[in-house]
Amino acid sequence: KQEVTQIPAALSVPEGENLVLNCSFTDSAIYNLQWFRQDPGKGLTSLLLIQSSQREQTSGRLNASLDKSSGRSTLYIAASQPGDSATYLCAVRDQTGANNLFFGTGTRLTVIP
Amino acid sequence: GAGVSQSPSNKVTEKGKDVELRCDPISGHTALYWYRQSLGQGLEFLIYFQGNSAPDKSGLPSDRFSAERTGGSVSTLTIQRTQQEDSAVYLCASSRGLLGTDTQYFGPGTRLTVL
Numbered sequence: 001k002q003e004v005t006q007i008p009a010a011l012s013v014p015e016g017e018n019l020v021l022n023c024s025f026t027d028s029a030i031y032n033l034q035w036f037r038q039d040p041g042k043g044l045t046s047l048l049l050i051q052s053s054q055r056e057q058t059s060g061r062l063n064a065s066l067d068k069s070s071g072r073s074t075l076y077i078a079a080s081q082p083g084d085s086a087t088y089l090c091a092v093r094d095q096t097g098a099n100n101l102f103f104g105t106g107t108r109l110t111v112i113p
Numbered sequence: 114g115a116g117v118s119q120s121p122s123n124k125v126t127e128k129g130k131d132v133e134l135r136c137d138p139i140s141g142h143t144a145l146y147w148y149r150q151s152l153g154q155g156l157e158f159l160i161y162f163q164g165n166s167a168p169d170k171s172g173l174p175s176d177r178f179s180a181e182r183t184g185g186s187v188s189t190l191t192i193q194r195t196q197q198e199d200s201a202v203y204l205c206a207s208s209r210g211l212l213g214t215d216t217q218y219f220g221p222g223t224r225l226t227v228l
Contacts, residue, residue, distance in 0.1 A: 004155070034216065043117070043204060044219040089156070093215065099169045100146060100158035101217060 002027045002094045006104035013080055014112050021075040021107045023090035028068050034101065035064050035075050036089040044089065048075070080111045115139065117220035119205050125226045126195055134190045134223045138207030145188050146208075146217060147180060151201040159203075162188065163210055195227045 003026045013019050023033070032051045036044040048057045048064040050073070056065040063076040073090055087108045091101035118137045126132050138145050147159040158172035162182040173179070177195075182188040192199055202222040208215040 032215075036219075041221075041224075043119075043221040044206075046216050046218065049216050091156075098158075098171075099144075099161040099163070100148075100172065101156075102158075103148075103156040105153075105155040 002102040004104040029095040119220040136205030142207035144210035
């Protein structure tokens with residue numbers, strides 16, 4: 001069964017810093033990997049989706065990379081802002097026949113003004 | 114356009130009671146998912162609907178859990194004889210149903226508390 005791990009579980013940084021969140025997965029046979037953000041009491045907001053054939057995706061200050069062979073993805077956030085404070089989740093859609101996303105437990109990010 | 118909506122936003126019930134949670138997916142999305150997020154744990158897949166195909170129920174934790182999707186749109190997740198360990202946030206998501214290219218769009222969730 002696919003297992004997704006996110007490190008660190010929590011991270012605090014001062015405003016303006018660049019930061020990297022890490023995600024690893026055990027089965028490299030995936031269709032895609034998706035990064036989400038979750039605010040307290042809210043649902044998930046999709047940030048970036050990387051197809052298995054791609055190596056990275058960018059949206060504004062966010063850049064996600066994918067190294068499928070090593071089972072790793074990173075989410076890079078440039079010039080962090082207090083509004084970036086949230087829990088960030090990565091999830092993979094794999095090729096085992098499962099119809100669902102496999103989620104990590106998330107990284108709780110706090111950006112300190 | 115409207116996103117995925119869920120109701121109620123919060124539900125408090127007593128152990129042993131039945132509950133129904135509702136999900137309205139994005140119009141035109143053929144795929145619908147239910148997940149559960151327990152405190153301190155990742156999202157756990159429960160059930161998946163795709164068009165008129167038989168649902169994938171492989172994630173349902175027990176036979177107390179069931180779900181329906183009427184008319185290929187609205188879905189209801191039913192939990193019978195609720196237990197305290199059922200307390201969690203139940204999230205619904207929908208997508209266009211295109212394997213490999215899907216982006217799943219999530220609703221705000223229903224927070225279920227079983228006393």
